[in-house]
Amino acid sequence: MTDKQDLIIGIHAVSELLKQGAGAVNRVMFQSGRKDNRLQELRRVARKAGITIEELGKDEMDRQVAGVHQGVAAVVEGEKRALDEKALFQLLKELQTDPLLLILDEVTDPHNLGACLRTADAAGVHAVIIPKDRSASLNATVRKVASGAAESVDLVTVTNLARCLQQLKEQGIWLVGTDDQSETSLYQQELTGPLALVMGSEGSGLRRLTREMCDYLVAIPMAGALSSLNVSVATGVALFEAVRQRQI
Numbered sequence: 001m002t003d004k005q006d007l008i009i010g011i012h013a014v015s016e017l018l019k020q021g022a023g024a025v026n027r028v029m030f031q032s033g034r035k036d037n038r039l040q041e042l043r044r045v046a047r048k049a050g051i052t053i054e055e056l057g058k059d060e061m062d063r064q065v066a067g068v069h070q071g072v073a074a075v076v077e078g079e080k081r082a083l084d085e086k087a088l089f090q091l092l093k094e095l096q097t098d099p100l101l102l103i104l105d106e107v108t109d110p111h112n113l114g115a116c117l118r119t120a121d122a123a124g125v126h127a128v129i130i131p132k133d134r135s136a137s138l139n140a141t142v143r144k145v146a147s148g149a150a151e152s153v154d155l156v157t158v159t160n161l162a163r164c165l166q167q168l169k170e171q172g173i174w175l176v177g178t179d180d181q182s183e184t185s186l187y188q189q190e191l192t193g194p195l196a197l198v199m200g201s202e203g204s205g206l207r208r209l210t211r212e213m214c215d216y217l218v219a220i221p222m223a224g225a226l227s228s229l230n231v232s233v234a235t236g237v238a239l240f241e242a243v244r245q246r247q248i
Contacts, residue, residue: 007076030042042072099194107136121148121153122149131158182218185220191242192245
């Protein structure tokens, strides 16, 4: 593999990848001798899509593919789906509905980024925006956790997040950030219309400048002993409150 390629492993992850983003797949490797129905179906789908198939013996498969691969691994172009700011604003220009965006401020754990992408896909988010630096990138771990959402949701990397936030505000998009110190509950905040939900990093939350750029700050009510949620869980709570309000 080259530096710009990643491995997606496991039956479920490869299946979702072939459904959502077969165009990004370079080839699919199968462990020879394994003929169970799920692997046979993946072979059929890959052949139908015109994707190169490699059959490897168990020892060679284990050597090339780290982790629990379940007899299948897909080689994908690792950075194919990342968009830039110009593409983001072109996407917004073409939307026929109020935009719903997710902004992740320095989320560095690839498992969290993957989980956020999966939730964003389920919630109908139009784009997920991350800073170019000090953020997890679109790698194999992100793709595996996202289970196909890395191919179905546009991920945008921006050089200067504060500048991008200002441009979004100038486009009429309201920025709502989460902050566990806010006195306003998530459930009190209107989340309809053009909206970008802004989530902070796993440890320190929103950076000062990002927080100051937000139009509103809200907290997720916590009834237990802990004061905060994992960023991917908090993202799910916030996004689906927005979904609920937008369907009323």
